[in-house]
Amino acid sequence: MGDNHTVQTVQLAAVEKSYGRERAVAPIDLTIDPGSFVTILGPSGCGKTTLLRLIAGLEEPDGGEIQLGGVMVYSRLGGVAIPPEKRGIGLIFQSYALWPHMTVERNVTLALKEQKLPAAQIEDRLLHALKMVQMDEYRHRFPSELSGGQQQRVAVARLIAMRSTILLMDEPLSNLDAMLRTDMRTEMKRLHNQLEATTVYVTHDQVEALTLSDKIVVMNKGVVQQHATPFEIYHHPANLFVAEFIGDPRINLLDGRFWSDGDGHGVDLGFVKLPLDRLPDGAADKVTAAVRPEAVKVYLKKTQGCLEVKLEIAQPTGSETILFTRIGDVELTAITPGFVPMEAGRPLWLGIKGETLNFFDPETGNRLDHASA
Numbered sequence: 001m002g003d004n005h006t007v008q009t010v011q012l013a014a015v016e017k018s019y020g021r022e023r024a025v026a027p028i029d030l031t032i033d034p035g036s037f038v039t040i041l042g043p044s045g046c047g048k049t050t051l052l053r054l055i056a057g058l059e060e061p062d063g064g065e066i067q068l069g070g071v072m073v074y075s076r077l078g079g080v081a082i083p084p085e086k087r088g089i090g091l092i093f094q095s096y097a098l099w100p101h102m103t104v105e106r107n108v109t110l111a112l113k114e115q116k117l118p119a120a121q122i123e124d125r126l127l128h129a130l131k132m133v134q135m136d137e138y139r140h141r142f143p144s145e146l147s148g149g150q151q152q153r154v155a156v157a158r159l160i161a162m163r164s165t166i167l168l169m170d171e172p173l174s175n176l177d178a179m180l181r182t183d184m185r186t187e188m189k190r191l192h193n194q195l196e197a198t199t200v201y202v203t204h205d206q207v208e209a210l211t212l213s214d215k216i217v218v219m220n221k222g223v224v225q226q227h228a229t230p231f232e233i234y235h236h237p238a239n240l241f242v243a244e245f246i247g248d249p250r251i252n253l254l255d256g257r258f259w260s261d262g263d264g265h266g267v268d269l270g271f272v273k274l275p276l277d278r279l280p281d282g283a284a285d286k287v288t289a290a291v292r293p294e295a296v297k298v299y300l301k302k303t304q305g306c307l308e309v310k311l312e313i314a315q316p317t318g319s320e321t322i323l324f325t326r327i328g329d330v331e332l333t334a335i336t337p338g339f340v341p342m343e344a345g346r347p348l349w350l351g352i353k354g355e356t357l358n359f360f361d362p363e364t365g366n367r368l369d370h371a372s373a
């Protein structure tokens with residue numbers, strides 16, 4: 001391993017880890033395509049950092065196998081356990097560990113010097129990396145002379161300079177302020193396109209996950225809930241956990257029942273009966289229907305085929321306005337484009353189309369297969 005220009009696959013087979021009686025990571029099978037950017041997304045404590053540490057070799061699994069670039073680096077049964085420094089990976093962790101007694105420059109170049117790269121090449125990489133994180137003016141400072149966010153950027157620079165073929169990053173942007181975070185997000189993506197390294201990126205920030213990833217792995221309680229493209233995760237969540245975890249404002253969940261009679265078939269949401277081209281396979285009697293707020297069309301005037309609702313709260317965010325509405329007992333969130341000031345209590349007309357709905361089994365939470373979904 002370590003050939004700087006070969007992209008590498010990351011493969012996990014039945015990898016698991018418990019701390020005492022607590023299962024941090026349930027047996028996981030995961031294949032990450034060479035050169036892709038994969039995000040591990042989930043709430044605090046769901047096992048994201050543990051999973052990354054297992055791949056890095058900083059934590060020993062209780063079972064399973066890990067292969068990096070086709071090389072077995074861990075196998076419980078095969079008795080293989082290659083130490084982290086021999087796995088050919090670049091790491092950056094939640095707590096950005098810089099050496100406190102070394103300047104920015106030395107922190108970034110240390111590993112390069114150990115690799116015995118020519119001095120000119122080291123200088124090139126240093127300048128390039130520091131520039132990318134906008135820290136080129138700080139090369140002679142010590143970590144204690146930098147803010148938390150600046151230290152984190154140095155850690156990112158060190159990673160850039162290493163040119164590893166596999167990058168593992170644990171919330172590398174978490175200490176940055178909102179603006180810098182957005183800039184760095186774009187940089188991360190650009191960086192990935194340039195370096196062509198297989199990247200496993202941990203975050204609990206869904207925007208980061210949706211914007212950066214080729215694929216997202218959504219985890220909850222140590223279990224992978226879905227591993228798919230951002231589009232798939234957003235539009236066809238595998239279960240109610242994923243549906244609710246992704247999307248801000250949250251997806252609307254509505255209790256419904258499927259109907260089927262001489263007129264055709266569809267779903268009855270109580271306040272409206274919507275026709276469907278086809279009922280999902282395994283359609284139970286009761287169903288949870290989910291619709292994203294932006295899929296709900298908003299009209300300010302009475303409109304044919306739309307529902308009249310009462311506006312409870314309008315929240316303009318600038319580029320769009322979030323509308324919290326109510327119809328009887330049911331709350332419905334909608335989004336309308338633009339900054340639209342509106343008075344609470346006024347009527348609105350909402351249009352929902354059957355084909356924009358996802359259906360879930362209310363018992364198991366799993367998505368029901370749906371032809372138009």
Ligand SMILES: Nc1ncnc2c1ncn2[C@@H]1O[C@H](COP(=O)(O)OP(=O)(O)OP(=O)(O)O)[C@@H](O)[C@H]1O
Nearest residue numbers: 019022023024043044045046047048049050051204
């Ligand atoms: N060294 C440890 N000893 C005991 N329990 C641990 C240890 N490390 C993690 N855990 C537990 O394992 C579970 C998963 O932790 P992990 O750090 O992987 O979560 P995470 O998804 O990274 O969360 P966060 O988003 O807060 O960083 C948690 O319940 C945590 O308390």
Ligand SMILES: [Mg+2]
Nearest residue numbers: 048049050094
């Ligand atoms: Mg963590």
